[in-house]
Amino acid sequence: MQRSGSPYVLWYPRPAAAWLQALPVGNGRLGAMVYGGIDSEELQLSQDTVWAGGPHRYDNPRAAAALPRARELVFAGEREAAHRLLESDVMGVPVQQMPYQTVGSLRLAFDAPGGGSGEATGYRRELDLARAVHTVEFVREGIRHRREVFASAADQVIVVRLSADAPGAVGFTASFDTPMAATALSPDGRAIALDGRGGDASGVAGAVRFRALVRALPAGGEVSSADGVLRVSGADAVTLLIAVGTNHVDWRDLGADPAARALGDLTEAAGRPYPELVERHVADHAALFGRAALEIPATPAAALPTDERVAAFGDGTADPQLAALYFHFGRYLLISCSRPGTQPANLQGLWNDLTDPPWGSKYTININTEMNYWPAGPANLLECWEPLFALLHDLRVTGARSAREMYGAGGWVAHHNTDLWRGTAPVDGTTWGMWPTGGAWLALAVWERYRFTGDAGRLRDDYPVLAEAARFFLDALVEDPGTGHLVTCPSISPENEHHPGPGGTLCAGPTMDNQIVRDLFGAVDAAAGVLGLDEELRGLVRAAADRLPPMRVGSRGQLQEWQQDWDADAPEQGHRHVSHLYGLHPGAQITRHTPELFEAARVTLEQRGDAGTGWSLGWKINFWARLAAGDRSYKLLTDQLTPERTAPNLFDLHPPFQIDGNFGATAGITEWLLQSHGAELELLPALPGALPEGRVRGLLARGGFEVSLSWSGGTLTGAEIGSRTGATARVRTAVPVTVTRDGAEVAAERDADGVTVFATRAGEVYRLTPHG
Known part of the structure; x- marks a missing residue:
């Protein structure tokens, strides 16, 4: 294969044998995992609105009556009784939200050249991050084969180009394979289709309908299609176009025609020759990807295949350029799974081969969804942030019902998870779900974007999301009878126990809640000042902020996770969530200008240790960078870039796969080089010694x-x-x-x-x- 010459390439000398070896392409809405096989090829397909269930309200009608008693029990320390009450009368109905689901796979079975089955030589598959094109090349029976795949945002299709350097050498059959309830068919003599439906889940009937459509555009040869099987023979080259449409319009409306949508996208793309499709795709991608670049000198290890680089890096081989490749891969992923008009990046971004993926591949908003978007500002991908703001406007509506009917409060609220149907009630169980601050954390993106852009017009458009999130807490905060502070109650410090047993996570006013609500009130005050709005609201949030509990340093020198100094006796001393350091990152309440808290944050990280899941390591990379400890931060990246925490295709492993670790580490790399959270720009604030040039x-x-x-x-x-x-x-x-x-x-x-x-x-x- 002719090498691209770009350092931003993932490459392998063999096909993928498993999903975590396949390579991702995506246009924000439609994605594929490409295996790069020789005798056969699989493109595992995902579309961002194929979810189980249908429009649904999760709010528990008994919640409003139960919450006052639950608060009394929490304040009295009767945690087990509070737990039982919340489980029965406050958790969502059903208690599990809906999972994201796969479309299925397009499978190609290739004809053997000349009827033979000789060995392939010179095999290489690569993903060029700068062009967003997946390429396979090999020689077999004296014929060089080249296969290219990309997901075009410009033309809203996945494009597959199959070619060879001998005439008539391209032949194959194509068909769909899916675990979904679906039917394959042949709508015409050059196309195949798959009509399917999202699954039922937790008693909610599947209501999403989809059509996947593939059409062959050959140069030479013959094409036929019957009974859902596409046959191409004797072609010089073939372009396959893949489109997927669903009936999803928004979280309330499933009135679209999936077949018409798929056909419209495919027909429009089919009117363009392959060189034009490539040109439009590469130009569209490069307009985003090319805005930023990180260049680190290469060592000999940089010449290894990507999976071998990860294995060697984990064994201590010097390969500083791998950090740059990982940075660019994170930016590539965000461009590929989050574009204006698409759904936000979920727990797996866009890519999913299951009907019930881990944690439903939903939007977990007690860290994971927020982490997905940490690179959007510093890594110069502001457009890729747009789907999160669309989500926020939806949650403002659904969350207002939850605030009103569950809490008797104004404004809007969301807890620790949401899904395609924009659920905002607490779900999964009290231990994880009884956390009312997820929506507030998400809403802070409104002010964060303004801080990067200074765009007062966009701030005005999104201000109601921010202001109404604050109005909820003005109504829902309660006075702690022991301290007189205003606190969230009942709440948790995600997802950590302070005591073992049922109710061991429940508390009033955990440190993270106080930090987030303080930031929220401050953002509303500042935003309203910029816009010349809401003087009364500004006064209310300032007064309420003064009554929030302060951060406290505990008996071991640590920043307390709870109002009480429970940390030393908490069951999990190395818990993956370090939620109370939100004020260090992504917040800015803990800086060099608050030296006592700054030191307490460092002590907390030392006591928690460096172990963690993939996303937890990603967060700790950022924590240590904010503490100006670049070498410690880099050490955590080396812990993440091992085969135990990073798949062969560079997907982050929780384990299993979660994409937030990719995005968290990408953001952490920017924090080594530039920080701007403290009303100043700091250049090289945490540069690791391993990156001297x-x-x-x-x-x-x-x-x-x-x-x-x-x-x-x-x-x-x-x-x-x-x-x-x-x-x-x-x-x-x-x-x-x-x-x-x-x-x-x-x-x-x-x-x-x-x-x-x-x-x-x-x-x-x-x-x-x-x-x-």
Whole structure:
């Protein structure tokens, strides 16, 4: 195979033998896992609205009557009784939300050249992240075969191109295979279709209908289709177009025609020749992917196949460029599974081969969904954030019912999970689900995006999501009879026990809740100020914020997870969730400017240890970066990039696969290079010693800046800061810098703390050069 020359390539010398060896392509809505077989090929297909069940309300009608008594029991320390009451009268109906489901697979069985079955030589399969094209090449019986696959957002189809360097050498049969309730058929002589339905789950009837449609466009040869089997013989090359449509319009409406949708996408794409399809796809993808790049010098290990690189990295082989490849793979995944108009990235992003995947592959909003979008701002993929905001507007509606009917409160609420049907009631059981702060955490994305963009128009559009999330807590917070503070109750600190046994997670005012609600109230105050709105609400949230419990340092020097100093006796000392460090990351309540809390956060991480699931390691990478401990942060990436935590295709393993670890680590890598959470830009705040040389371009910073920088010997050698909003730049560097624009020096002042301050103009780029 002709090598792409790009360092952003995953490659393997053999076909995939399992799903976690196959490689992902996706256009946000439609995805495939490609195996790259020789005699046969499998494209396992996913579509983001194929879910079990149908429009459904999970709210428990007994909740409003039960919650006052549950609060009394929690405050009295009668946790087991509170647990029983919440299980029976507050948990959602049904208690499990609906799972995301697979479409099935398109399987190709290839004709043997000349009727023979000789060995294939020169085999290579690769995924070029910069072009988002999967390619297989090999030679068999003297004929070179090339197979390309990509998922086009520009044309809303998956495209498969099969070619050979000898005429008439492409032949195969194609058919669908699925675990879903479905029927295969041949709608015409060049196409096959699969009509299916989402499954029933927890007593909710499956209501999503889908059609998968494949059409062959051959160069030469013959094509026929009958009884759901497509046959191509003697072709020089073939383009297969794959489209999937469903009846899903939104969480309330299943009135669309899946067959018409699939046919419309396929027909439009079929009007374009293959070179145009490729060109449109690559241009669309590159417009996002090309905005940022991380370059790290390669060592000899970088020449190994990708799975061998991971195995060697886990054994201690020096391969710093693997961190850069992992960064680019994370950006590739976000582009591929989250685009404007699609569903948000779920627990597996977009890719799923099961009818009941782990944890339903839902939206777990006590960390996992939020983590999926941590790279969107700093890694310069703001458009990929859009599906989360669409989800928030839906949850504002469904969550208002839950707030009103369960809590007797205004505003809106969501607990620790949601699904395609936008459930907002607590689910899965009290131990996990009795957490009313998931919606608030998600809503903070509204203010976070404004901090990156300065876009007041978008802030105005989304402000009701933020304001009404705060109104819920103004109504639902209750006074702790022991302290007088306003607290959430009943609640939990996800998903950790402070005492063993039933009710051992239940509490009032856990530290994470207080941090999130404080951030929410602060964001509403700031956003309303920007927009000139809601002076009364601003006063209410400021007053309520003053009554929230403060963060406390416990007897072991740790940041307390609960109001009470229970940490030392909690059953799981190494619990995967470190929820009370939300204030360190992604929040900014714990910084170098709060030294006692900063040290308590470090002590907490030391006591929790470095073990964890894939996503937990991803979060800890960010924690240690915020603590300016780059080597410790890098060590956790090396723990993650092992065969136990990273699949051969670089998917993160919980285990099993969850995509949040990929996105968490991607965000953590940006935190090594640039931090902007503390009202300043800090360059190379946590650069690991393992990355002494490199450069990065296109990272975004809060305040409306785009940053590129280079370093050598672990020291900054130069930076460029583009100003998008004209805000004053405050830049922290380890060494003094000179600031220039278009070659002319710019007036700047450096304070005693190492922060250089200078005025900017929107659209201008400023060069920072170290001196002294």
